[in-house]
Amino acid sequence: MGLFEDYHPLKGKTFQILKPDGTLQPDSKPPISDQEIFHLYQKMLFIRLADQRALILQRQGRMGTYAPIWGQEACQVGSAAVLQKGDWVFPAFRELGATLMMGIPLKTIFLYWMGNEEGSRASEDVNVLPVSIPVGTHPLHAVGLGWAARLKGDAIVTIAYFGDGATSKGDFHEAMNFAGVFKTPTIFFCQNNQYAISVPRSIQTASKTIAQKAMAYGFDGIQIDGNDLFAVLVATKEAVEKARSGGGPTLIEGVTFRFGPHTTADDPTKYRKDEEIEPWKPLDPMIRLRLYLKEKDLWSEEVEQRFTEEAQKDIDQVVKDAEAVPAPGVEEIFKYVYAEMTSSLKEQLAYLKTTL
Helix, strand or coil: CCHHHHCCHHHCCCECCECCCCCECCCCCCCCCHHHHHHHHHHHHHHHHHHHHHHHHHHCCCCCCCCCCCCCHHHHHHHHHCCCCCCEEECCCCCHHHHHHCCCCHHHHHHHHCCCHHHHCCCCCCCECCCCCCCCCHHHHHHHHHHHHHHHCCCCCEEEEEEHHHHHCHHHHHHHHHHHHHCCCEEEEEEECCEECCEEHHHCCCCCCCHHHHHHHCCEEEEEECCCHHHHHHHHHHHHHHHHCCCCCEEEEEECCCCCCCCCCCCHHHCCCHHHHHHHHHHCHHHHHHHHHHHCCCCCHHHHHHHHHHHHHHHHHHHHHHHHCCCCCCCHHHHCCCCCCCHHHHHHHHHHHHHC
């Protein structure tokens, strides 16, 4: 039996390889080499430090509203790590990790949250769409592009990231339905972080799992430990290979936890008690990786300190570079929509210039 059969949503099992104590499940093995694991841990550490800096910048008034990733690093790093050149990522608003993994520079990401239009620009060779602020709308775009690629015969995969709250939106179900009917090469990656702003998972849906929603649309769904980098790597790799070979879409529910606020405009203490947070702290994806790597003599406090200092220096420079970028002119609102401005946009831009 395959992974998606073994962990069919109705079997009530959550796929996990690396346990919270840093040991492996019986009869399990790491999906990549220890050196590759160490490399991905470095990526996750950098992402967490960059995330912390973004929060500080927002509190200092140097950045706009920001959605922290704290606690969800394994979901994003593990899933993006198995994508190939040419694959497409459709982020929501909490995808610092996935977009960095795909090649979007941290400077560009910071510029976006600083309100600079340059932050929405991706290089021609980086297939990442701009941040999607509306909840749950972008899975439709991932399905549409996947369907177009299939019609053209391009063996690419599209992946949409979203939270548990997005699964309550009509757009999500329309996207799932279309993907199931036309077998688009799409991966729906739900980071179930237990809260959609202030609404807990318990009143978000009556389904026992989010993964089982895939059954209604005729394709595979799987619930995984979203704080287990190894499980994320294995499940996403299998979904990617299936999609690329014409096997259709997959819904992956990564069970994780949002340690911080929904965004910096949110106060989680209004709806979430400390007692609810405490059980999740030992499940932190970084802790179990450190424990695993320490056992392999690849991690130590000294190593952590050295990488932290190096990362902080890099992030310091990124902040300086981002803050040195001048504010774009108002014409950028019009010029960056199409390869060539439409007549109506030209008319609107001309009108705007007469009012300035």
